[in-house]
């Protein structure tokens with residue numbers, strides 16, 4: 001962290017953190033990277049990457065994004081950070097340095113629908129696994145339906161889908177919205193949400209970024225949940 005104001009902010013943060021247990025949760029788009037027209041070009045600056053790397057050396061640090069987890073990792077490229085993609089429906093927790101105490105899967109989250117695997121030194125938690133085939137099908141239908149709307153873009157975020165309209169002409173927006181709605185009209189197992197110039201389709205499960213945050217705190221141990 002070379003920038004003087006960033007340095008003093010960091011020192012201030014460290015002072016405030018003294019004696020407390022701190023966990024850092026970050027969003028990706030619009031937080032670690034600037035909002036840009038092309039979602040595939042939302043790159044993170046080297047200075048931001050260095051700052052996150054440094055923060056993660058002191059505190060357990062997680063990035064919880066609406067995007068596909070692999071895509072976020074591709075942008076961030078930092079190990080020792082926890083990643084949750086698809087609005088928290090795809091979580092990877094590396095065992096250690098902060099998770100040394102977690103040696104087995106947590107039964108609290110072992111429901112019939114949630115897939116929780118422990119593989120070598122990572123734990124994977126995916127509460128919407130069963131929706132994957134239907135999501136892949138919806139992506140294909142959406143791509144076909146929206147291909148004639150100039151500027152529309154379908155982003156497959158694995159356990160959810162984003163339909164971007166940042167580059168769509170204002171007069172085409174209603175048509176696009178209708179098309180998106182029509183795809184899930186007879187599918188109560190999916191719901192529509194909205195973000196910044198984006199319409200999203202997600203499984204109708206009771207799981208969001210907040211649940212992902214609780215899950216990660218839970219994995220970090222009771223000391224992080226009750227203080």
Ligand SMILES: O=P(O)(O)OC[C@H]1O[C@H](O[C@H]2O[C@H](CO)[C@@H](O)[C@H](O)[C@H]2O)[C@H](O)[C@@H](O)[C@@H]1O
Pocket residue numbers: 027028029030034035036037038039042064065066067155157162164166195196197198200
């Ligand atoms: O939870 P987030 O990490 O904030 O993800 C939310 C959406 O972020 C991305 O879209 C947003 O950023 C794009 C790049 O700057 C921008 O073009 C778009 O208009 C924004 O909505 C991402 O592409 C989406 O899939 C996420 O759902």
